[in-house]
Amino acid sequence: MAEAEARISRPRRRISTIWLVPIVALVLGAWMVIHTLRSQGPEIEIVFSSGASLEADKTKIKFRSVEVGLVESVGLAENLESVVVTARLDKEASPLLREDTQFWVVRPRVGPGGVSGLGTLLSGGYIQLAPGTGEEGRRDFEGLDDPPVTPTGAPGLHFKMVGDHAGSVGGGDPILYEGFRVGRIESAEFDVASQKMHYDAFIEAPYDDLVTSASRFWNASGVTLSATADGIKVRTASLETILIGGVVFGLPEGVKPGGPVEADETFRLYESYASVNEQPYRYNLEYVVRFARSVRGLRPGAPVEYRGIPIGRVERVLLAELVSGGKGLSGKGEPIPVLIRLEPGRFELPDSEEGVATFERVIAVAVGNGLRATLSTGSLITGSLYVSFDMRPDEPAAEIGEFAGHPTLPTVGGGLEGIEVRVTRLLDKLNALPVEDLLDGVDRLLADLDAVVASDATQNLPASLDATLVELRRALDSVSGDSAMQERLLRTMTELDRTLAALRQLLQSLDDQPNAVIFSRDPPADPEPPAGTP
């Protein structure tokens, strides 16, 4: 018999489905948090000098006029000297945040270059983003007070310029080539230490190829007026440069284009085109020439010539270097050192570093062959001096030396020294002349001459002279080719010829017949011409 098996069922504890609600809510919340976090862009901090036109949750950040972020907070920095703006950018805008990304506030501005930002009068200011080309990941930035003149990464040539005077050139001013705007001055600063103006400049591509090592930049502001024998010449760049200033670049007269220019190279900013042509070459060699005589009349800028050809200029007299150490003013006194600059470009060498190196070698060889410097007189009236070079192969051998860190070139005396000696000798001789006695003698001579001229004989001299000339003409006529004397002479000579011919005939007859004088022979009868027919 089968035993019945009892089946006991116990009630199972089951989780209520109501718990699904909070779980789902939790999952959804987490998902939303994660999604929100993942969809948020980066938070950045920008430090501005002023918080003008900046408002939290209102001021936008734009790139190419597209909103890419929003200012979340605006607060003072800890040092209270700037404003810290916290902003959140869109996730898609993250690649724009690079090492050299720039921010500035766009607001209405009025400047020499024009009026900008008028659109923000109604909409309010916003922060403009200009992405750079550096590495990504930067989150802290220094905001610009003014919009950058040149966008970051713009193709072209960045370089620097140094000028003596600020003039009317400032940041944002145009740079012109042949009257066409090809670049701009990015910034201008006055350097207190060097007392010079320093400019950052930019030439846009493809015009950056126009800038070579031989290019010169000059201030084109205003109008240059020059009066010459050819008339009055007016030189202006453009109306824009006249009003707000600007810089023009080009080549000096007679200078060939140089080599390519590296970025951040420094050029000199000349005051005018005229000053460019005064010093047309950029590269030069500095030498010291020492003269054991007075250099009165030798001024900075005085020409340095080789046989009359300008090859450089005098820079300055090295007085400080002369007296340093006290040697310069001891004994008979050291020669006066004069710093000169020789320009290779004047020898049609390249106006570049290579040209300088070549010229340096040429000078070294020339010194060995007798190249010497002389202090010469440029004007006896003003006493101005200049440095003249010439070949003196007879001078003792010399070589390039060194003075105060500069190479020295050998010198010889001459020029004004020799002239002074000769002039002094001439003056001494003039002083020794008995001028008063000489003048008395001249007076007496003139009085005697007056008496002679006033005498009757002298007064009648022209008539006598005229008569003499008439006689002379007659005499000359009598011996001229057509004169009777000549005619008679010719007739006599002709007769003599005939006589000689007859004598020759007689001699020939005697030769044929020696006894012809005694025994004549019968000559042949003359031919008898007959009558003719008409």
Add this chain to the structure above:
Amino acid sequence: MRPVALSLTLLLVACGGSAPVRTQYLLRGEAPERTVRVEGAARVGLSRVVVAPYLDQSGIVVESAGREIQAARNHQWAEPLQDGLRLLLRAELSTALGEEVGLDPADRSRWQHDVQVFVEQLHGSMAGRAMLVADYRIESRAKPGEIAEYRFARSQALAREGYAGLVDAEAELVGQLAQAIAASLREIGEAP
């Protein structure tokens, strides 16, 4: 004595003999009626007459055969041919122009036209003809440096035989040369 007398007789016989008879001729034309210009110096002058060297001798030249010239021994010019030619040419030219032609080279600077004649040939031939070939040139004072040059070449039959006929024919040729020179002067336009 007899040998001496004989020698003298022989010498006299040897030196004796008839001397040749030489006839001299004067080159002149017919004596014309001369027209004398009264005012001032002559306008036209004959400064030079030059003959070829073979003519510069006293004997009258005859071309006996082709290119064979013979100067007559017994028929000679009475004066140098150059002088005779000059005088005859001046006379003929004065007649042709109707005014006196100057002859003194000293007056050359005052002449309007200076005529110079170069006689290359003037001789007779055994064919009974006389020949005159000459170049003449005229230099005008109004056109200094410009010289007009002409050539004259003609022959004339002898009207009678002998040297007298030859001289007459040559004088006739000289007269024709003067006519040619006068015509050339008229061509220039300055002569009357």
